[in-house]
Amino acid sequence: MRTKLLHTIRWKLILLLLxxxxxxxxxxxxxxxxGTLLVDVRPINLPIRWIIHHIGSAPVMITVGIVVFFVSFFMISKTFVRQLNEINTGMKKISNGRFDHHINVTSSDEIGEVAESINQMTAQLSQYLEEITEGLREIANGNFDTTIPVRPGSKLGEVADSINQMSRQLSHSIQEERNAEKTKNDLITGVSHDLRTPLTSILGFLEVIEEDRYQDEVELRYYVNIAYEKSLALKKLIDDLFEYTRINNGLPLEMGELDMVDFIGQLTEEFVPSFEKAGMECVMTAAERPLKIMADGDQLVRAYENLMTNALRYGRSGKVVDIVVRKDHDQVVVSFTNYGDPIPERDLPFIFDRFYRVESSRSKETGGTGLGLAITKSIIETQGGEISVRSNRQKTTFETRFNIY
Known part of the structure; x- marks a missing residue:
C-alpha cells in the first residue's frame, strides 16, 4: 500500500509540473x-516601450514565467494537497487504533483508488478484530470450544491461531484438573471400600473372640485363621496401594542396559515351582539374543511378576502359559499368553484401571486387589514402554513394547 501511494504521488507530481x-x-x-498588438497603440504602448528599452523583454518574460509557474502550480496542486492531507490524517487515526475511520476522498484518480484501498483494508481489519474480540469474550465466559477463524498470511491470523492454541491448552488443562480431582475422589472411594471390607471382617471375628462367643478351641482357631487371612489381604492391599502411589509420584529410576531375553528367562525359571504346583506349564520362546533396552530392572521385574502372576492365576484351565520375546522393527516385544477364561470385550478398555476387577468375586477369592495391572502399566509407561491386552475365546495376551537400545 505504501509503495503504491509513493508511486502515485511521484507520477502525480510529475503531471503537476508538466x-x-x-x-x-x-x-x-x-x-x-x-504585447505585440499593444506596442503600437497609444497611449498604452508608452509603459510597454519603457519596459522594453529600460528592462528588456527577456527579463520581463522570465519574471512573468516564474510567477505564472508558481501560481499555476499552487492552483493546480491545491486539490492534490488536500487529498494527501485527508489521507495523511486518516492514516494517523488508523495508526492510533481507530480502524473504523473512513477516508473521504471522492476523486476517481489514482489517489482516490489508494484511499479506497485503505478504506477496504481498515474495514476488513476492523471486522477481523471484532471477530477476534468476540472470540475472546466467549473464551473469557468459559466457552473454550470457541474457535476464532484464522486468516493465513497475516499477523492477526497468527494472533488468532495463538489464541485458539491457548484456548485448547487451557481447556485441556482444566479437563486434566477435573480428571485429577475425579481420580482422587475415585481413589479415596476405592481405597475406603477395599480397606473397609476386610477390616470389617477382622473386627467382626475379633469381636466374637473378645466376647467368648465360640464353642471350643477349634472354632476359636478357625476365627483367628480367618482374621489372619483377612489381615494378610489387607496388608497386600496397603502394600500395592503404596507401590502404586509411589510410582505415580515420580519414583526415581536407575536406568541401565538390560537384556530382555536373559531377564525374562530368569523370571520364568523363578516361577517354575509355582507353575508346577498349579499343574501348569510355562513355555518361553526367544527369537534371538541379545535384545537390549534401557530400563530400571528392579522396577521392571515387579511389572513382569504381576503379568506372570496374572497369567498363572487366570489361565489355570488352559494349563499352558506361552511367553515370547521377539524383535519387531526397532522394538523388543514381550507377550504373555494364557488359554484360560477370556476377558469380556466390555472390560478390556478398563483392565488397567486401579481397583477394576473383571470378576469381583473371583478376584477377591484369588487374592487380587485390583491394583496389580495398574501398577504394571505405570511401571511400563514410566520407563518409556507400552502395554496392551487382547482377548478372545481361545486366548488372552498381554504385550509390552520397548525401544531397542
Missing amino acids: SSMGTTAISLLICYAV
Missing part, C-alpha cells in the same frame, strides 16, 4: 501576442 509548465508556456505566448 501541467504548470504547459500553463506557463501558454501564458507567456498569450502575453507576448498581447
Whole structure:
C-alpha cells in the first residue's frame, strides 16, 4: 500500500509540473501576442516601450514565467494537497487504533483508488478484530470450544491461531484438573471400600473372640485363621496401594542396559515351582539374543511378576502359559499368553484401571486387589514402554513394547 501511494504521488507530481509548465508556456505566448498588438497603440504602448528599452523583454518574460509557474502550480496542486492531507490524517487515526475511520476522498484518480484501498483494508481489519474480540469474550465466559477463524498470511491470523492454541491448552488443562480431582475422589472411594471390607471382617471375628462367643478351641482357631487371612489381604492391599502411589509420584529410576531375553528367562525359571504346583506349564520362546533396552530392572521385574502372576492365576484351565520375546522393527516385544477364561470385550478398555476387577468375586477369592495391572502399566509407561491386552475365546495376551537400545 505504501509503495503504491509513493508511486502515485511521484507520477502525480510529475503531471503537476508538466501541467504548470504547459500553463506557463501558454501564458507567456498569450502575453507576448498581447504585447505585440499593444506596442503600437497609444497611449498604452508608452509603459510597454519603457519596459522594453529600460528592462528588456527577456527579463520581463522570465519574471512573468516564474510567477505564472508558481501560481499555476499552487492552483493546480491545491486539490492534490488536500487529498494527501485527508489521507495523511486518516492514516494517523488508523495508526492510533481507530480502524473504523473512513477516508473521504471522492476523486476517481489514482489517489482516490489508494484511499479506497485503505478504506477496504481498515474495514476488513476492523471486522477481523471484532471477530477476534468476540472470540475472546466467549473464551473469557468459559466457552473454550470457541474457535476464532484464522486468516493465513497475516499477523492477526497468527494472533488468532495463538489464541485458539491457548484456548485448547487451557481447556485441556482444566479437563486434566477435573480428571485429577475425579481420580482422587475415585481413589479415596476405592481405597475406603477395599480397606473397609476386610477390616470389617477382622473386627467382626475379633469381636466374637473378645466376647467368648465360640464353642471350643477349634472354632476359636478357625476365627483367628480367618482374621489372619483377612489381615494378610489387607496388608497386600496397603502394600500395592503404596507401590502404586509411589510410582505415580515420580519414583526415581536407575536406568541401565538390560537384556530382555536373559531377564525374562530368569523370571520364568523363578516361577517354575509355582507353575508346577498349579499343574501348569510355562513355555518361553526367544527369537534371538541379545535384545537390549534401557530400563530400571528392579522396577521392571515387579511389572513382569504381576503379568506372570496374572497369567498363572487366570489361565489355570488352559494349563499352558506361552511367553515370547521377539524383535519387531526397532522394538523388543514381550507377550504373555494364557488359554484360560477370556476377558469380556466390555472390560478390556478398563483392565488397567486401579481397583477394576473383571470378576469381583473371583478376584477377591484369588487374592487380587485390583491394583496389580495398574501398577504394571505405570511401571511400563514410566520407563518409556507400552502395554496392551487382547482377548478372545481361545486366548488372552498381554504385550509390552520397548525401544531397542
